[in-house]
Amino acid sequence: MSVADPWKPFREVMQAPWDHVAAWKKKSGRKVMGHLLPDVPEEILHGAGLFPVAIEGGGVQASHAQALIPSYTCSHALGAMEMRLRGDLNVLDGMVIPYVCDTTRNLFHIWNLQFPNMANELLRMPKRLDYPGVRTYLAAEFSRLFESMAKLSGKSANTQDLGESIRLYNRSRARLREAYDLHRTNPSVWTAAKAQLLIGSSLRAPREDHLKWMDALPWDEKGAAASVDRIPVYVRGKVWDPPQILDLFDQLGFVIVRDETVTGWRSIAQDAPANGDPIAALVERHMAAIPYTGYHESPDRMVAGFVLRVRSSGAGGVVFLNPKFCEAAAFDTPDFQKGLEQAQIPSLILETSTRGVSMGQVRVRLEAFREMIGNDLP
Ligand code: SF4
Known part of the structure; x- marks a missing residue:
């Protein structure tokens, strides 16, 4: 990959992720394990000797998947099935x-019936996060996954390797948090789309390589316009769907x-x-994460x-980016x-797909919302 433009490797990964995954698979000899977002610990797949790749169905136009799953399914799940049916995910071993x-x-x-040759x-x-046995349960489930993944890659489940993977992913997340903070303070250069390009590509490329590419970025680049002219907003949602919403x-x-x-x-906030x-x-990392919309506590x-x-966060308002057909x-x-209303924080619900x-x-x-909260800000 070219490094003349330090942003190029990230763009290339996002534009043609499966070509790159296939090339890395060939080069490393590692099996490739897809994981549907959210909350599958990539460290477990990496520590077991596999190459983890996140699968995100948002942004995929479905034409085959409706034959297998109802069309009133969220874009994320429908898009994942579509990508597998049209052959994009043939590179996956499991x-x-x-x-x-x-x-x-x-x-x-449905996936398991349809693709029995995959692992x-x-x-x-755990759907409830506030039950006393939740940590014990999750530790058993993560251990089961680690052993199963190690078996797939043909090695023994070694906790030392898992510890190494945790430290690698922690280093990667620390760098990504730096980029996110630069978006807050210098958004004319470190746009939301750029910050997300880094996070999105980290989920699809080998972390070791991705960290090296991030090191080559112009971290001290300053922009002309300061963030004071911008409206600070908080977004709650599943994925950036449609992806153009970041622009x-x-x-x-x-x-x-x-x-x-x-x-x-949410994907970079906590380290293990x-x-x-x-x-x-x-387990501790999972318990400290912002609860996903499908989880429950009081x-x-x-x-x-x-x-x-x-x-x-200092936001002037909240945008809910709710996936269409997501009951949770x-x-x-x-x-x-209602909680925001009581705290006098304006919000906007966008149901997207x-x-x-x-x-x-x-x-x-969004323009109307910007005018509304822009006028209220000091
Ligand atoms: S929680 Fe909602 S967005 Fe997430 S997979 Fe389920 S239906 Fe889709």
């Missing part, structure tokens, strides 16, 4: 699908001070403890935690919105 909602559970069973795993995530935030003068998407801040039992470290605590996160998001959002969403309409609604 796939881990996390059980985070009914949709992903059903997707796994498929359902990772059963829209940039063009309309927003700065995304924090987000909760699984390919955004670098020492001690690596499985326990991954509604009051969920709302209070959300409002606190928004307040401490539709269930959570009214409580969150790769299918049938007018970007013109999204633009108009």
Whole structure:
């Protein structure tokens, strides 16, 4: 890959991820394990000697997948099936699908029937986060996955290797958080689209290489316009779907001070403890993460935690980027919105999907929201 333009490797990965994955597979001799977002610990796949690649279905136009799963399924799940059916994911040796909602559970069973020659795993995530036995349960589930993945790669499940992988991923996340902070302070150069390009490509490239590419970036580059003219906004959502929405935030003068998407801040916010039992470290990382929309804890605590996160971000308002046909998001959002109202924080709900969403309409609604919160800011 060319390094004359330091941003080029990241763009190349995002433009043709599967060609690159196939080339890396050939070069390294490692088996490739796909994992549907969110919350499959990539360190477990990496530590077991596999090459983990995140699968994100948002942004994929579906034409084959509706034959197998209902069309009223979120773009993320439908898009993943579409990519497999049209052959993009032929390079995968296996796939881990996390059980985070009914949709992903059903997707796994259809996937497993449809593609029996792949090594498929359902990772059963705990849906309640506040039960006493949750850490013990999750440690057992992560250990089971680690052993199964090691068997697939033909090596023994070695916790020392897993510890090394944790330290590698921690270093990568620290760099990505630096990029995210630069978006907050210098958004004319470090746009939301650029910060997301780094995070998105990290989920599709070998981390070792990705870290080296990040080291070559112009970290001290300054922009002309300061962030003071921008409207600070907080985004809660699943994935950036449609992907062009990031450019829209940039063009309309927003700065995304924090987000909760699984390919955004939520994926890099926490590290796993670098020492001690690596499985326990991954459990702690999961428990410290912003709860995904399909998980449950006491509604009051969920709302209070959300409002606190928004307040401490300094955002002037919240945009809910809710995936169309996602029951979990539709269930959570009214409580969150009520909590924001009580805290006098304005919010906007956008229900988006790769299918049938007018970007013109999204633009108009974001423009109106910007005017509303822009006038209220000091
Ligand atoms: S929680 Fe919602 S967005 Fe996530 S996979 Fe399930 S239905 Fe799709």
